Amino acid sequence: MKLLEALNVGPVTLPNRLAVPAMVTRLSGEDGRVNDDVVDRYVRYAEGNVGLIVVEASSVHGGKSGPLLRVSDDEFIPGLRQLTSACHAASDSKVFLQIIHFLKIARSGWREKVSEVDAERLEELPELFTSAALRAQEAGFDGVELHMAHAYTLSSLLSRHNRRSDKYGRTLENRLRLPSKVLRTVRARVDPSFGVAVRFDADESIRRGYSVLEAGQMAVRFAELGAGYVSLSAGGKFEDAVHREGKPLYPYTGYSGDRCMPGDTYVDGANSWMAEAVKSTLRSHGCDTPVLATGKIGSAQLAEDLLQRGVCDIVGMARALLADPYLLKKFREGREDETVRCIYCNVCKSLDENFNTVVCYLWPKDAIQAPRPDEQSQVPIRWPENLEPLTASAEAGQIRLKWTRPEGPAVGFDVLRSEDLGPYERLTSCTRASQLDDSVLRGRSYRYRVVPYDESGRRGVPSNIVEIELGPDDADEAMALEDVDVSL
Numbered sequence: 001m002k003l004l005e006a007l008n009v010g011p012v013t014l015p016n017r018l019a020v021p022a023m024v025t026r027l028s029g030e031d032g033r034v035n036d037d038v039v040d041r042y043v044r045y046a047e048g049n050v051g052l053i054v055v056e057a058s059s060v061h062g063g064k065s066g067p068l069l070r071v072s073d074d075e076f077i078p079g080l081r082q083l084t085s086a087c088h089a090a091s092d093s094k095v096f097l098q099i100i101h102f103l104k105i106a107r108s109g110w111r112e113k114v115s116e117v118d119a120e121r122l123e124e125l126p127e128l129f130t131s132a133a134l135r136a137q138e139a140g141f142d143g144v145e146l147h148m149a150h151a152y153t154l155s156s157l158l159s160r161h162n163r164r165s166d167k168y169g170r171t172l173e174n175r176l177r178l179p180s181k182v183l184r185t186v187r188a189r190v191d192p193s194f195g196v197a198v199r200f201d202a203d204e205s206i207r208r209g210y211s212v213l214e215a216g217q218m219a220v221r222f223a224e225l226g227a228g229y230v231s232l233s234a235g236g237k238f239e240d241a242v243h244r245e246g247k248p249l250y251p252y253t254g255y256s257g258d259r260c261m262p263g264d265t266y267v268d269g270a271n272s273w274m275a276e277a278v279k280s281t282l283r284s285h286g287c288d289t290p291v292l293a294t295g296k297i298g299s300a301q302l303a304e305d306l307l308q309r310g311v312c313d314i315v316g317m318a319r320a321l322l323a324d325p326y327l328l329k330k331f332r333e334g335r336e337d338e339t340v341r342c343i344y345c346n347v348c349k350s351l352d353e354n355f356n357t358v359v360c361y362l363w364p365k366d367a368i369q370a371p372r373p374d375e376q377s378q379v380p381i382r383w384p385e386n387l388e389p390l391t392a393s394a395e396a397g398q399i400r401l402k403w404t405r406p407e408g409p410a411v412g413f414d415v416l417r418s419e420d421l422g423p424y425e426r427l428t429s430c431t432r433a434s435q436l437d438d439s440v441l442r443g444r445s446y447r448y449r450v451v452p453y454d455e456s457g458r459r460g461v462p463s464n465i466v467e468i469e470l471g472p473d474d475a476d477e478a479m480a481l482e483d484v485d486v487s488l
């Protein structure tokens with residue numbers, strides 16, 4: 001299986017091709033220090049054999065930032081070392097630190113724009129990033145990931161919205177100047193065996209933002225400067241963020257925020273086309289730099305499919321691994337049906353927005369970490385006896401499924417569908433006891449069943465099977481009447 005194959009990212013060898021992209025945990029205090037809870041969060045990814053663990057965005061500079069890890073001073077090195085030692089002791093996962101610089105924001109909605117910052121201040125960036133990378137190296141990380149995605153300083157420089165009139169704005173070459181210098185300087189000053197990678201947007205997902213054409217060119221530049229991999233994100237911009245009274249702007253509230261963290265209404269692998277396009281530009285320029293794709297890739301099967309098709313070289317799963325850090329381990333051990341599947345409800349995102357500890361909605365009540373596989377509940381989930389729990393009805397071009405909640409600790413349900421007697425596939429996972437399927441066609445027959453799971457992912461017995469076809473709908477009747485009118 002490609003997913004389980006090792007891969008070199010510059011000087012670092014990943015044991016497999018699954019990555020957990022950076023995800024702010026809000027587990028540190030405002031002091032930005034690593035504590036036991038932060039260590040606990042990342043150790044689980046290592047225990048789950050995730051090939052590449054990218055530790056959350058950590059600030060390269062001082063200044064107010066709420067609960068966010070920092071790497072802006074040597075005093076943070078011991079805590080960060082505790083984190084890397086614990087992860088390395090748990091498995092051969094490689095651990096990178098994402099390093100970030102951001103501009104000021106205020107509760108009034110005001111934000112400092114890159115076009116307003118003095119050039120002298122921007123010119124401090126290569127040194128700030130390099131000092132942070134050297135600290136990360138000293139703390140035992142295998143590499144750093146330079147955060148050039150979303151709404152932050154390096155990303156704002158890359159953006160087509162960067163209208164600076166000096167050598168750092170407007171043209172692609174100018175917009176790339178400082179981010180390139182950051183990468184070049186960091187790469188030159190850290191040890192050759194230390195990894196340096198870049199994360200940036202493949203598509204800004206805002207009006208007049210850049211898309212994959214320019215992102216491909218950026219990727220080529222970063223590859224030529226020695227990036228060990230390029231991790232592609234999308235959107236997450238201030239330009240279309242919705243200001244909420246009394247709160248600083250959160251760059252994931254508009255459409256670009258949806259694109260960055262696609263919710264339950266988006267298709268699986270929602271942004272994989274972007275990775276495919278950027279990878280193709282890289283390869284056509286003779287660059288073999290690995291490409292990491294993210295965006296609603298929630299299962300090992302989908303990950304393997306993307307890798308087999310050559311869409312990307314590393315698969316990033318953020319929320320799916322937050323929900324269940326043991327997803328790969330369970331898959332490897334043939335226990336995939338014990339996975340706690342992310343339902344892309346984005347509760348974790350709103351916790352982040354409000355500076356609350358980021359947890360998953362599917363974890364046990366009040367837990368701040370995912371349960372380990374051996375912490376499984378022993379209470380079985382049981383459907384009520386002498387009752388067919390699942391029913392289906394067709395209405396207005398869609399099929400409504402309802403089921404009785406089982407006894408026992410069910411936190412979620414996989415809804416499985418088979419079309420025209422074909423194999424069952426997972427349509428979605430949800431926490432409520434009903435589901436509307438609006439992606440059905442007349443003339444086809446559909447069978448459904450529902451599988452409950454508990455907070456540690458253990459599946460209960462599947463429900464009864466219901467079989468149903470759509471009848472003619474109102475629109476058909478209206479069309480039929482129109483036909484009659486025409487013939488008269």
Ligand SMILES: Cc1cc2nc3c(=O)[nH]c(=O)nc-3n(C[C@H](O)[C@H](O)[C@H](O)COP(=O)(O)O)c2cc1C
Nearest residue numbers: 021022023024057260294295296317318319348352
């Ligand atoms: C709670 C939360 C915090 C995040 N923090 C970061 C971050 O620190 N740095 C970053 O580059 N992306 C961050 N992201 C974006 C994720 O890395 C990822 O790109 C996004 O969630 C889409 O991937 P997914 O569909 O696998 O979740 C965060 C996402 C979430 C949900």
Ligand code: SF4
Nearest residue numbers: 342343346348360361
């Ligand atoms: S809170 Fe929702 S979106 Fe976030 S990881 Fe859990 S199930 Fe997924």
